[in-house]
Amino acid sequence: DQQVKQNSPSLSVQEGRISILNCDYTNSMFDYFLWYKKYPAEGPTFLISISSIKDKNEDGRFTVFLNKSAKHLSLHIVPSQPGDSAVYFCETDSNYQLIWGAGTKLIIKP
Amino acid sequence: DVKVTQSSRYLVKRTGEKVFLECVQDMDHENMFWYRQDPGLGLRLIYFSYDVKMKEKGDIPEGYSVSREKKERFSLILESASTNQTSMYLCASSRTGWWDEQFFGPGTRLTVL
Known part of the structure; x- marks a missing residue:
């Protein structure tokens, strides 16, 4: 039973537009969330995080929202x-x- | 910059062989982790260590063991490799808190024939 779900296996977006990636979770006790980015043949790298006491965190072009x-x-x-x-x-x-x-x-499509 | 290195990028082993995957981090991090990544399943935690000689099972420890004799080094051992252990293995480290961001090595693609 997946406690964290990313329901879209892939997403295609035009360069310059907004990309929105989604994640759903089941346990309301989860209190800290992180996003990582992974290129082929490399390990994941940390992108941005958010604590459950916040509903938004921003870092340059990246913003994470928590509902x-x-x-x-x-x-x-x-x-x-x-x-x-x-x-x-x-x-x-x-x-x-x-x-x-x-x-x-x-x-990201050119 | 934190650097996490893994001993091999690609490894091919035969069923029944003992396999050692080595991971070294150079930033004095307390925590170290071993994951495997399979298509459609994300990263699954095999074992982690929060201190030298300390280890805890993750979600899928069966068929694996680990060793952490020095703070900077965390080894994953497959006692008797099986074909279902063919996967990408990722090592990571983090500073102190459980919630700290993790720094990953480049991964080892293990194929068991």
């Missing part, structure tokens, strides 16, 4: 650039559990 009542997390990338083409994972840490979504492959 606790809906148990939903989203990552917005504005504007999307070709270098953003990668697989994006959401991850949560709670009570010594590390739970990862299956990933969404983002393709």
Whole structure:
């Protein structure tokens, strides 16, 4: 039973537009969420995080939104650039559990 | 910059062989982790260590063991490799808190024939 779900295996977005990646979770006790980005043949790299006491965190072109009542997390990338083409994972840490979504492959079209 | 290195990028082994995957981090991180990544399943935690000689099972420890004799080095051992252990293995480290961002190595693509 997947506790963290990324329901879109892939997403295609035009360069310059907004990319929105989504993540749903089941346990309201999850209290910290992280997004990682992964290029082929490399390990994931940390992108941005959010604590459950916040509903938004911004870092440059990347913004993460947390909707606790809906148990939903989203990552917005504005504007999307070709270098953003990668697989994006959401991850949560709670009570010594590390739970990862299956990933969404983002393709930025020129 | 944190650097996490893994001993091999690609490895091919035969069923029944003992396999060692080595991971070294150079930033004095307390925590180290071993994951495997399979298509459609994301990253699954095999084992982690929060201190030298300390280890804890993750979600899928069966068929694996680990060793952390020095702070900077965390080894994953497949005692008797099987074909269902063919996967991408990723090592990571993090500073102190469980919630800290993890720094990953480049991964080892293991094929068991």
